[in-house]
Amino acid sequence: MAVAAQELELPGFEYLNPELKGERFHAELKALREQGWLASMPLGFVVLDREGGEFFLRSRSFTFPGLKIAEIFGIDDGPLAEEIRRNILHINGADHSRLRGLVNPAFTPRAVERWRPFMRETITALFEAARPGDDLVEALAKPYPSRVIATLMGAPVADADRLWTWSNLIQRQFGMTVAEERPQIERAVTEFSAYTEALMREKRAHPGDDLVSGLLDRAEDVELLHLVLNVLVGGVDTTQAQLAHALNLFAAHPDQWQRLGDDPDLAPQAVEEVVRFEPITPFTARIAMEDVVFRDVLFPKDTIVLVCAHSGNRDGVGDTFDITREPKRLLTFGAGPHYCLGVNLAKAELQQALAHLAPRMRGLELVAEPVYGTIDGIYGLDELRATWR
Template structure:
């Protein structure tokens, strides 16, 4: 067995300023040509499906939220409180308990219930007189925030605020933003805590037909969420369910604008939306890297990782083990790792899939000949891989 530190590994800088678009995919592919393991600024990186699944599923690893917070001096205040309480940072029995209490509220049927509401929002955002737009501004930004507001029974007028908070709070997972924008992330976290506490108080007095009321009533063998757990979960879901969806929908529309034949297939048969969503998630994961810290010494493929070692898990390479072509008709063997794997598999995956499917099935027949109308502005890939703007045009439907 060899210590990871003794290996002569290729270096992959996931915080390089030019790491986006095709440069990012090319650089990752070049690094992976040297093998499944690389060195990165604060961690190792694993670059194929088997190694990615191993580190995500291992009970000897955890999400390194508190370790990263310590590195960036986030040692107190509401952001640290949120990081320590975040479901993604819980392990063992504590995590299992939270998942069994809230899991049913996010099951496929529960998520599917919101599909008519989603279609209503898409209809409201659609302007039949237009044949060009910035697809981020027109759809990808407003739609997930409206959906999350509806799911929680929050007023639709609050959606823009929720969207802005989500963008900031999610930057706790982005090491470049933690270094540059910490005060703004702290401020947004404090604001969203106050908002969620008010919303919960109102719902406790007047329960409704929404997720918040379901969580408040959630019970598992006599066990219930405490008030603090409820606040933190709502905050996790609000923050985790908007920015991610915005990014994934924007990349989906970008990919289709770049692959007109695939868009035409979908427009002709919107029933292909579920398959199309799978392929978008596989091909352009907006969570290209997540991470694990080794809680004890871990061995994989003859390499020893000491306790405390941080391993970035690359979903992009893991997913592309099954091909470098974007093809919504291809049959793939594996589920993409874009939502993670194992105990922390994305709680909102069913809701996210439903939102993406509804959006693609709605837009494809209405936007024939979708094409880029200028270069998209893409974000960095070290946190959530977002799209800042996406100019597109299309022919008026016949």
């Protein structure tokens, strides 16, 4: 007989505690994982192991709870409500497969290869302007992905800062502050939509070798617009946060940084280890659409489950940061039908950045405590001041 998750005596996890970050976050998750595969948290449950996590992400009985969040916060009409309904994370089944089929070809390993020269050029220019003592979030991590996404979309690089601002605001639809920030988020959706509609008109007249030109006339314009929006919102804060965490990790592991500096060909492995060790999506949320039993535990309809990539990625691997490690299956980019569309792009961006920086930022060292963001949503860094030789 299955026991309802709510009736189990489980260790508790303070998901919404703003103090839970950095080393303390690592230590608490380690202690939780030692107690078992499941923990409770204020909104539901946390699944801590890799296989369990994969089960919940692949199960058709669960969905991303974005529509539920919108319902709780009363977002039922206007541009944001429309955006939420059309967000690819909230679409399942045949419609989801059709939409993924339209964009997947632009994000295969081969397709992203052609953006590498632009990535190299961009990180080179950003690094040339950076000075020892600078905040590396502001100098490198923040401008880099929005310039790459702008170019990939077919937008001018000069618009990257505006795209960053819209992306950052629209991303906040998943946060607990969505109600207070709603007016700014609505405005960002409206402005981005007008911008992309104009870009689509321009590409129809003068097609180029870019995402927007390639998508034209392959579905309704409104669907294409939201696909482009999903690419922007999915591809900016994420890579920014992961690059910042990478530099933070390497500052804490100078031997590994030196090794990468001596042999930049290790960059692909280094990226695997960075995304394993400090995933910027430490949790991915799901909500049960019906009663589900897993490992003799009943998760009733409407139960919220967080899948923990941070602890799942450590299963059978251990807790040290080692860039020469054999890559393992990870939860960082999700699993199942909604597996990250931009995984190859993100990895290529991180590889290009680390391969360029490691030989040139010898002796990377923090000059102030890193300022961490919160672990809900995208776990990033707000500031990372460092010096190098």
